[in-house]
Amino acid sequence: MIKIAYPEHPYKIKTENGKEFIFDMIRKQWVALTPEEWVRQNFLQYLLQVKKYPGGLIAVEKEIRLGELVKRCDIVIYDKTARPLLMTECKAMEVDITVTAAEQIVRYNVSLPVRYLVITNGAYCFAFERTGKDFHPLMEIPEWKE
Template identity: 55%
Template sequence: MIRIEYPSFPFRIREEEGREFIFDELRKVWIRLTPEEWVRQNFLQYLVQVMRYPASLIAVERELKLGELKKRFDVLVYNRQHQPWMMVECKAMEVNLDETVLQQVLRYNIAVPVPFLVITNGHYCAGFEKREQQLQLIDTLPVFVN
């Protein structure tokens, strides 16, 4: 597992009609604050603040097509050539990172091939690098090369 120490960040949270919303700094929109969204927002800040991934090269919750199915990935990081580079699947903290979660991100990887795949539930984070059509477990997130 990859060790993640989340940075302190002044998230903007508001309540509206009994529901909480969080301001997504990358998308510049208010999003319903669910347990999965809390993990996603913290992980995004980790990528931007700690790992120094350029926010302009990170896509959040965009649609992809798997055959006739429409799905949404959580986070996709592009390299400097604007090619998909790393895909992240976020789950709520109470969700175990098991084979089902890994298979989900692998299915998304069919539609959007990337060399790095990451799954996280906030507490735990697992990363994989695709090498010669095989997954290799990695112990740190890849460094973003300028």
Template identity: 50%
Template structure:
């Protein structure tokens, strides 16, 4: 498991007329509903940007992918400098356990969009894996962007 120390960030949060809190997503440049999973995603984005120094222009949040006949959405994708998918991040709410169901979900996404690194996090726990010769192997620290 990787210990994540989230940086402080002044998130923009509003409560529109509908009564559901929203948070400004700096990557998507739009207001999104602030649910527990979104809170984890936004904090993890700030960790990648501020602590790991990943370039914002190579991050994408909540994009559609085709998985057979199904349309799915990944939480966060990091692209390499050649704009190829490099890391896939699956975010869950803090009270959700990171179990085999979560891992299988992200592995299915990886079938549609192969990546070198897979990360699963619920904000408290974070596990990262690198593609090995045969399978993904757990790693103890997230790679730097230039690795």
């Protein structure tokens, strides 16, 4: 398990009709501020500021197909050749990271193969590197390599 130290960031938050919204700088739009979205936005800032991933290579809520089902990956990072590199599944802080969450991201990886898989609930995360058909746990999230 990896403990994340999140960087400071001046989030843009607004309230409309009693609902809170946060500005997603990757999607360039206001989105409902749910507990899962709060984790996603904080983890995005961690990836951008701490791990130095370029914002232009990040997709948020990337649509994928699992057979006839349409699903969305929370965060997908591409390499410089536009191949998917890292996929993150975000859960709300009160949600424990379980085998079910791991199975979910592994299913997504069948449709969108990546080298690195990350599952986080904001407080903790698990990261794995895929080599062939095997997944190996990582002790830290890999940094961007140019």
